[in-house]
Amino acid sequence: MKEFIQTLKNIWSLKELRDKIVLTLLLVLVYRFASYVSLPAINTAEVGNLLQHYKNQGGNQQGAGLLGLLSSFTGGAFSRASVMALGIMPYISASIIVQLMGMAIPYLQKLQKDGESGRNTLNQITRWLTIAVCLVQAPSYLTSVTQFFLPYSQFASAYYIDPNSVMFWLPSIIILVAGSVFAMWLGEKITDKGIGNGISILIMVGILADLPTAFYQEVLTQNGKGGLGSIMILVEIIFWLLVVLLAIVLSVAVRKIPIQYVSRAQARGGVSRNLMDGARQWIPLKVNAAGVMPIIFAQALMFVPGLLTKVDESNTFLAGFKNVFSWQYNVLFALLIIIFSFFYTAITIPVNQMADDLKRNGGLIPKVRPGKETADYLDDILSKITLPGAIFLSIFAVLPAVVHGAFVQTDRFALFFGGTSLLIMVGVILDTVQQINTYLLNHHYDGLMQSKLSRSSNL
Template sequence: MKKFIATIKNIWTIEELRNKILFTLLLLLIYRVGSYIVLPGLDPNQLTNLANSSKGGMLGLLDAFVGGAFAKASIFALGIMPYISASIFMQLMTILVPQISKIQKEGESGQKKINQWTRYLTVIVTAFQAAAYIGFLKSSNQGALLPAFQPYFWVSTVVLLTTGTLFVMWLGEKITDKGLGNGTSIIIMVGILARLPQNFMQEFTAKQTRGGGGLLIFLVEIAAFIAVILGLIVLVQGVRKVPVNYAKQIVGNRQFGGARQFLPLKVNAAGVMPIIFAQAIMFLPTIFLGFQTTGKSWALYFTQPTNLVYMIVYSIMVIGFTFLYTALIFNPRQVSDDLKRSNGFIPGVKPGQPTTDYIGTIMDRITLPGAILLAVVGILPGIAQLLGVTQGFATFYGGTSLLIMVAVVLDTLQQIETQLLMRQYDGLMSSGRIQGRQSVAPGVTGNM
């Protein structure tokens, strides 16, 4: 406890770090306040059907990402998700389209162009999703719309939802520039965490009605929840260390190289992206149906996490996207060339193509178990719900929600620890260093 108090004091004594933390908390407070501002023209007391319709399935997941703003018909109902969709699309374009890739390699000016295109694309995506959201509001909450405001509702809602998404995007960029960094990831994490206390109490109340046996089941669920978090930490930070030797070089009277180091290859190099890609594709039928899933049996296969077909299709997609995205972001030949230029080599492996093949083989071997574990994490909420966990609390047993929470918390702690070590303070942990992780959308969301 004394160590923890001393660490807090050290953090508070660093003016730069203290200002970053306070600035981040201020912007997050603004975001949370905006999540409770209802769209004009709606009666908040008549939105019970909207809350019930967005409890389960993919709508429940979307509502979790935006901190409950979707179910409240808030001006931030779509949150930062359109920006993430646009960022993912632009990132794929930089990999698949040579012209855009060339612009990205122009340095800061090229990155500014891509960021500006991402913002324009965000407006288009938000407008499209806002139109679908309006159809969902009108169909499930006809009594909530005030008759006098009905002629203006469509235009005002599209404008406000688009403006709200752009404002949240701006908040994320400011957190990245002047706050703790990774603003978009932190905003998503806060939205997810905002629902945890309420869902925790709902689960406790549901189990308490069963008597003593229910309380024991609740304790078992908490133990399983902690075990899943520990497993995710291992998955996020797990690496395969490939030994690398560097040849000795003598320049004048000084010797360089000759050290033995390790090349860390991440078990989950793709991060959370395969789950996001898979969920985005599974979510498409819901968007085309105007967020409606009732009465359309074929759509239930893509919207209900407890459905066996959903689990199988979802797992296959996660595994496939894990290999695809890892192949896009990790280039064994580039790693081999970098080792060759720095006079490094893997013991027992010839430089050049043999090194490339060796690194590629290792990545394939460690990516497979990583992909399978990622798929298991993705379907854990559905399994938990089948075992009797309430819908809200089951979303925290895995999937994108918990994976983003664990990854963002680790990355934020790693940045705070770096600030402490730079000023010769002790780190946050007595042993070892906290490893960072990739952003929600690596390479593109670094500015979020």
């Protein structure tokens, strides 16, 4: 405990690091404040009553899980009809589109190789594409807020302006687009001037904002059962901490490939020293190299099967795809995650380029020839470790449905037992802590996660 307190003092003593952390916290506070500013034409109090009435009518079992999932990424702004209702997700969608288009469009491939100038151009393309995505998502969101609840005539006071009029739609669309662009600007400012990846931090903050309320609702529900409720709450907390620990292991697990670098004199053949005199390093291949991207891709596609219910609303099998806790939804979800894990890993880890770079810099893998054999070796190892990584990732993704059916009573709290929410939280926290550690180690301080074991291994 003393070492942890000393580490906090070290962080505060570094002016540059302290200023970055303070700025990050202030921008996050602005983002959270903006998420409570409602659209001018909507009475948020009545919208809250609408949502509660919808749940009481059985909507919670027929798709509120999807709405709750979307709301969790925006810290509740989605369900509050806030100016930040779209949140940062349009930017994430635009980034994914640009990344995938980079595989097929030569111009984008050239920009990816042009260094800083190419990266700036790609960022500008992503920003404009974000606005285009917002122009599609904003009307869809307003449709869900208006047409979805219009049948409940007793809640007509939820709208200050006729929801079918141009005076409602045009300003609301402009405000929603502006809110999403503002969130994008905040994220980029955090990345440039603050600490950590700003976009990821805003998503994490939105997710964490819903955790206290979700836990409180779970406590109330469990306590309604009597004395057994307190025991179940304790069991849930212990199990949740175990899941968090396993998520950390999945995020940091790597397979180290030993690399032997030949010295320049050895490369020229001027000396006859043993090859092992060269510098030895490692290539760390992550078990879950794709991160949460397979879940995000699969999540985007999982809205499609739910639309099929409109073709045949009486089909109970198809209706299951609208519920994130149904077995139909989760079986398809897990299969898509495994497929996308291999797909995303294949396009983001260029083994041929890695083999060429090793050969160019005088590096080699022991007992493996440089060039094509090295690329085939890396590809084989990557395929072997991606399979268990993809399986574990799919297990984490469907875990909320498992615990919801086993012992967790509320939907909102069950979503924190895995899936995108938990992995994003763990990944962002680890990345931010790593950046803080870098600042501390550069000033000869121990990092937040520095252990005696790691210190002894560096000796």
